Amino acid sequence: MFNKMLVVMTAACAGSLMAVSANAAVNYGNGMVAQPYVGLKFGQYDLDHAEDKGISYGIYGGAKFTPNFGIEAEYLGSSDEDYQTGRLKRSEYHADVYGLYGTAEYLFPGTPIYVKGRAGVAKNKVKIDAKSSAYAQHDGSKSDSGFAGGLGFGYNFASNAAVELAYDWYPKVENVADQGDSDASGITLGANLKF
Structure with a gap:
């Protein structure tokens, strides 16, 4: 139940932000209160014990x-990858992360380069699929919600477009396939458009 509520709340927040975008200005000099943006990202998801x-x-x-502070929502998924291999332990995992963050940016004076930090809450869900009947008892998913954040650098290559390289950490997931708690992190490259 909590998982569905978190997904619905994240979607509602993202929808609200997009609704604000219809009335927002591109710059703050016009007296408007928000500058919305949307983007895509890809990279690498790293799960302990995988x-x-x-x-x-x-x-x-x-x-x-403001020019320095905002809010951000994201969905991040991963490819299906080997969780454990070997003669008797063959399984794959897939991860989904849903997050809501506060953001802080600092634009280096006279340059298009900025540093960006974010902190908030996220849900990290890991699904295990056994490839061997000897490991079938570990089929299923585990998820945890908690503190998440990240730090990265961005480059404004136009007044309404930027690219960002970031390192992010996600909530640890407890007892994945009886391997104990698994920390999760990632490196992503993203591109966004501002409205």
Whole structure:
């Protein structure tokens, strides 16, 4: 129940931000309160105890309420990758992350380069699929919600477009396939358009 509520709340927040975008200005000099943006990202998802790192992909959107502070929502998924290999333990995992963050940016004076931090809450869901009947008892998914955040650099290559390289950490997932708690993190490259 909590999982569905978190998904609905994240979607509602993202929808609200997009609704604000219809009335928002591109710059703050016009007296408007928000500058919305939407983007795509891809990269690498790293889960403790997993044999392979996953390829991550996602969508994110948000709004800056001042030149330095804003809010951001994202969905990030991963490719299916080997969780454990071996003679008797063969399984794959897939991850989904839903997050809502506050953001802070600092634009280096006289340059199009900025540093961006974000902190908030996220849900990290890991699904395990056994490839061997000897490992079938570990089929299923585990998820945890908690603190998440990230730090990265961005480059404004136009007044309404930017690229961002970021390192993010997600909530740890408890007792994945009886391997104990699994920390999760990722590196992503994203591109966004501002409205």
